[in-house]
Amino acid sequence: MQLSVNREASGSVPAEPLPPALCRLAELPAGEQAILEKLDLPEDDARRLMELGFLPGHSVTAARSAPGGDPRVFRVDGSEIALRRETAAHLFVRCGTPKRP
Amino acid sequence: MSDCHGSAALESPPRTGNAPVVAIVGPPNSGKSTLFNRLTGMRQKVANFPGVTVEHHLGRAALPGGGELAIVDLPGVYSLIARSDDERVTHDVLKGLMPGVEKPGAILLILDCTNLGRHLVLAAPVLAIGVPTLVILNMADDLRGRGGQVDAGLIAAQLGAPVALISASKGEGLERVWEFLEKVESGQASVKPRGMELPVLNNVPNCREWAARIGKKGKYRAPVPPIWTRRLDEVFLHPVAGPIVFVLVVLGVFQTIFSGARPIMDALQSAINASGQWVASFLPEGALRSLVADGVWGGVGSVVVFLPQILLLFLFLGILEDSGYLARAALIADRTMARFGLQGKSFIPLLSAYACAVPAIMATRTIENKRDRIATILIAPFMTCSARLPVYTLIIAAFIPNRPLLGPLFGAQAAAMLGLYVLGFAAALGTARVLKSTVLKSSRTPFMLEMPPYRWPTVQSLGLRLVDRGLVFLRRAGTVILLTSLILWALAHLPVVHGHAPQISESIVGTIGHTLEPVIKPLGFNWRIGIGLISSLAAREVIIGTLGTIYGMEGTSHSQSLQAALHHDLTLGGALALLVFFAFAMQCMSTLAVVRRETGSWRWPLIQFSYMWVLAWVCAFATNQLVSIFWT
Incomplete structure (x- = not known):
């Protein structure tokens, strides 16, 4: 199971560089699908997200959002779950193409 | 209770x-x-x-x-x-x-x-x-x-x-x-x-x-995605159409609640008046007739008139809840909520507070973070509950002329009503902001909300809900409101001097009212309103029953309606101040009791009670003063 526990996950979107193969779920364009790789959140929160279907290895589709793009609805494991951008920024998906720096 | x-x-x-x-x-x-x-x-x-x-x-x-x-x-x-x-x-x-x-x-x-x-x-x-x-x-x-x-x-x-x-x-x-x-x-x-x-x-x-x-x-084959849910979300969560639909839904609800219920309410009013006179005609002139006509019909009847409006409100809330639109509304509102330090999960309890703060406060149990939960409990009573609706309707109908604003579809009275709902919501958000940046600071918990597929609300489910709400409303009218009306009637006939009931302003009720007057006079209220404020501590809509009884005994409501009597008795400044007062004041014992139960001590309900009353007094005072200065 790829689950790293980060005790200090805060509301802000962290700025450190990512491994080339990972993209933030928050950056996934509406209508696109990607495979979830890992959840970088405190254990409790990660667990609840997994119970809702955000499991590593499962596919996630970015759907409609509230005006302004936040929060966004994600289709995952047969249901639609809305997440705020600050949360979706801690979920990582496999990139289709490596992101430019 | x-x-x-x-x-x-x-x-x-x-x-x-x-x-x-x-x-x-x-x-x-x-x-x-x-x-x-x-x-x-x-x-x-x-x-x-x-x-x-x-x-x-x-x-x-x-x-x-x-x-x-x-x-x-x-x-x-x-x-x-x-x-x-x-x-x-x-x-x-x-x-x-x-x-x-x-x-x-x-x-x-x-x-x-x-x-x-x-x-x-x-x-x-x-x-x-x-x-x-x-x-x-x-x-x-x-x-x-x-x-x-x-x-x-x-x-x-x-x-x-x-x-x-x-x-x-x-x-x-x-x-x-x-x-x-x-x-x-x-x-x-x-x-x-x-x-x-x-x-x-x-x-x-x-x-x-x-x-x-x-x-x-188990040979499970998952169903295809709900196509209608997708299609509806294309509209309801569209960046432009979504908020427009949201606003139209809100305006439509207010206009319908205000003017749609009117004809039925008028008919009900005539029926209640007629039945009151009919019953009174069988009773001998004197105390008993006054008790029945003013105490029971004047008090309870003037509240029961609002039943159609309450049912209409619950019909709309029921449709929004059962269809699944509420979760989308929570999504659209989340950014605003976040700006005031609240999390998205607070939105659904706050929405249900439009019906009543008691279930809303119970519904805050879904909020995991303790401090977020207490903050939501403290602001929930600012949301305009259904008990305020009759009070607002009565005063607005008496003081705000019914001019069309957006064509015939949205009038000044509906706008005033909407304004009061917005006022309550703004007070809730403002209070949340203060609480969340001082005593109830907390780290943000992730917002996760499941979007249910849209479903047709069933006639049966809506019907049962309306019957239940109607019964709750009538039961309140038959118990709390009847009781306060009777007590009020009795206190208004005491003390007996030389075998005669006193003039109402000389009675116990009048004395209490006059004692209160120095405190409420700056708000533009007279002693009758003061008595109404005291009795409304039992439940907000009781003030209508109380005023119905008082004006009835003074002989005004036989010749004119409660609405007209009120128009005669209050200045515009006093009336608007009264609306503001009701928007802010904590006048509900059930709410205090449930806050005490859910927070586990008297500390929060006492803070909430004092804060809301002080806020209500100050804002009503400001309203009355401003209107008196600029409107004369």
Whole structure:
């Protein structure tokens, strides 16, 4: 199971560089699908997200959002779950193409 | 206590002899309460969004074979690891830790079979409890309608538990549930060996894989995505159309509540007046006739008039809740909520506070973070509850001319009403901001909200809700309002001087009112309003009954309506100040009681009470002064 526990996950979107193969779920364009790789959140929160279907290895589709793009609805494991951008920024998906720096 | 919501959890549990208690367990919005209502013939509130049930409810199911079983309905959970207070209720009941509820001896596990893979995950910890369990795959009609399928027998073999495929809302497939309950009652229900071992419970990916394997063995074919939900969301969550629809829905609701209910209310008013005169004509001139005409008809009748409007409000709330639009509204509002330090989960309790603050405060149990929860509890009474609606309607109708604003579809009176709702909401947000940046600071918890598929609200569900709300309203009118009207009438006739009742301003009521006058005069209120404010502590709408009685006894309401009497008695400044006062003041004993219960001490309710009254006085004062300066 790829689950790293980060005790200090805060509301802000962290700025450190990512491994080339990972993209933030928050950056996934509406209508696109990607495979979830890992959840970088405190254990409790990660667990609840997994119970809702955000499991590593499962596919996630970015759907409609509230005006302004936040929060966004994600289709995952047969249901639609809305997440705020600050949360979706801690979920990582496999990139289709490596992101430019 | 004029509790808005009869709370079954506070009553003593039904006696059941030796038969075990049966618990209904399942994920949020899987239909637990719908099934509970089916089995017990009771009417727990149901709606189409997660987290409607936040406490345990006990009921009895009368079995076809003549026996009886105690059933307990529980808040929805995704696992048996509790994160919030409502989930803790489920956890405690299942472990036998809840005072007053026996540890359940059997479980009805209800899962939404349109999303079986994810929902079956909950079967692992529930089956691990080791009591006889019936696994219910609900929403079978939906599954079929969208081209999915499942073999209940094969699933049962894997789980070692009987499986029933049902539709709780349509009542189909319930025979299997009754059959299971009969076995439980006669002690024949047992736990069978499983085809597949249970997974390691605290490993979610592992549990999910186990669920997928069971689904596969059970020939589960997932349904196609709900196409209408997708299409509707294209509109309701469209960046431009979405907010426009949101605003139109709100304006439409207000205009309809205000003017749509008018003709029925007018008819009801005439009927009440006529019946009052008819009854009075049988009574001899004197104290008794005055008691009936002014005390009962004047007091209770003037409140009952608002029944059509209250029902209309609940009809709209019901449609929004049952259709699933509420979850979208929560999504659209989330950014605004976040700006004021509230999390998205606060929005649904706040919306339900438009009906009544009591269930709203209960609904905050779904908020995991303690400080966020207290902040939401403290601001919920600012939301315009249905008890304020009659007061607003009366004063607005008396003082605001009915000019069309946006064509004939949206008038000045509806706008004034909307303004008061916005005022309450703004006070709630402002208070939240202050609380969240001072005493109730907390780190932000992630916002996760499941979007339910849209469903047609059923006529039956809406109808039952209206009947229930109508009865609650009438019961209040028949108890609290009748009682205060009678007490008021009596106090207005004492002390008796030389065998005659005094002039009302010389009576006990008048004396109390006049004593209060120095405090409320700066707000533009006279002593009659002062008496109304005191009696409205029992429940907000009581002020109407009180004014109905007072004006009735002064002989005004026989010749003119309460509305006209009020118009005559108050200045515009005083009237607007009264509206502002009602928007802010905490005048509800039931709310204080439930805040005390949910926060565990008198500290928060006392702070809330003082804060709201001070705010109400100051803002009403400012309103009266400003209007007096600029409007004369």
